[in-house]
Amino acid sequence: MVSEQPPALLGSGIDVAECERRLDYTFRDPAILVAAVTHASGAKHRLASNERLEFLGDAILGFIVCERLYRAFPESLEGDLTRIKSVVVSRETCSRLSGQLGLAEFLIVGKGLAVSKPIPDSLLSDLFESIVAAIYLDGGITKVTPFVERLLGPEIDKVVSGELGSNHKSLLQQWSQRDFGLTPTYEVLAEEGPDHSKSFRVSAQIGSRLYSPAWGRNKKEAEQRAASNALSELQGIAGAPQDPL
Numbered sequence: 001m002v003s004e005q006p007p008a009l010l011g012s013g014i015d016v017a018e019c020e021r022r023l024d025y026t027f028r029d030p031a032i033l034v035a036a037v038t039h040a041s042g043a044k045h046r047l048a049s050n051e052r053l054e055f056l057g058d059a060i061l062g063f064i065v066c067e068r069l070y071r072a073f074p075e076s077l078e079g080d081l082t083r084i085k086s087v088v089v090s091r092e093t094c095s096r097l098s099g100q101l102g103l104a105e106f107l108i109v110g111k112g113l114a115v116s117k118p119i120p121d122s123l124l125s126d127l128f129e130s131i132v133a134a135i136y137l138d139g140g141i142t143k144v145t146p147f148v149e150r151l152l153g154p155e156i157d158k159v160v161s162g163e164l165g166s167n168h169k170s171l172l173q174q175w176s177q178r179d180f181g182l183t184p185t186y187e188v189l190a191e192e193g194p195d196h197s198k199s200f201r202v203s204a205q206i207g208s209r210l211y212s213p214a215w216g217r218n219k220k221e222a223e224q225r226a227a228s229n230a231l232s233e234l235q236g237i238a239g240a241p242q243d244p245l
Contacts, residue, residue: 019106023131025147027138036134037103037127041110050130053137057129060136061089064148068156075177080170087159088152095124097151103127160231168227175234176206184230186223189213204230 014037016030027033036050065088069081087093098104104119107127136144160171169184176184187210190201202222203213211230216222 014106014108019103022101022103023135023147024150025135025139025143027134029138032134032138033131034108036130037106037108039107039109039123050126053130053133054126055133056136057131057133058089060132060144061094061129061148061152064145065089065152065156068149068153072156073174073178075181076174080174083170084156084159084174088155091122091125093152093155094126094128095121098124098128101128103131168224168231172204172227172230175231179234180206182206184227186226188219188222202226206230 014034016027016033019033019037020026036053038049062085065085066081069076069084073081073084104124104127107119107123132144132148135147160175172184176182185205187203187205188200189203192199192201197217199215199217200219200222201213201215202219202225204211204223204226211226211233214222214225214229216225
């Protein structure tokens with residue numbers, strides 16, 4: 001439940017210890033945490049809200065994720081790294097992580113927002129970025145980096161595996177070039193249906209290995225599904241062939 005606090009009580013009334021428990025971080029200066037969870041509508045003035053922290057947190061998130069991607073994928077081009085980052089450091093991801101941590105319970109807002117349910121994703125996303133900045137200001141880069149990597153590391157893995165994002169071919173190419181130094185190719189194994197409505201069965205190939213094939217309503221769709229199967233197999237997950245649509 002969102003905490004509604006008048007300006008005179010700003011900073012009192014939120015369970016700092018419980019918030020720290022969920023973040024797995026103890027603040028040396030709890031006032032920074034209070035500032036991070038204070039929306040402009042619940043602050044004495046705009047400078048007392050979390051807007052500046054949100055600005056800083058966005059940059060810190062981008063830096064930590066970009067450095068991790070740079071080190072993890074030395075063979076990937078700038079455009080490929082940017083595509084992964086755009087999914088990982090997105091409003092959707094940040095708002096979802098806020099929800100997982102239950103941070104909305106500690107949010108300080110004014111009366112107008114307090115009656116609004118559900119809480120907008122944009123507000124939850126800003127809240128997560130503010131928390132990141134608060135940890136950085138309180139403990140420095142050595143404290144905020146493990147916090148970000150603990151939460152966003154799995155998100156990076158999901159994007160690279162194809163579980164998040166839709167361009168499985170691009171992700172497979174990044175994985176293949178990183179681990180094998182090879183570019184995947186795609187082989188059409190079968191075609192079915194009339195010329196105006198053909199389905200294609202395609203398999204991704206890396207070197208001499210063919211991965212589980214997939215059906216699609218056109219070659220592009222079949223290749224995307226075949227790439228998804230290959231990514232699953234590379235992760236040790238069975239990639240079952242897709243049935244014709």
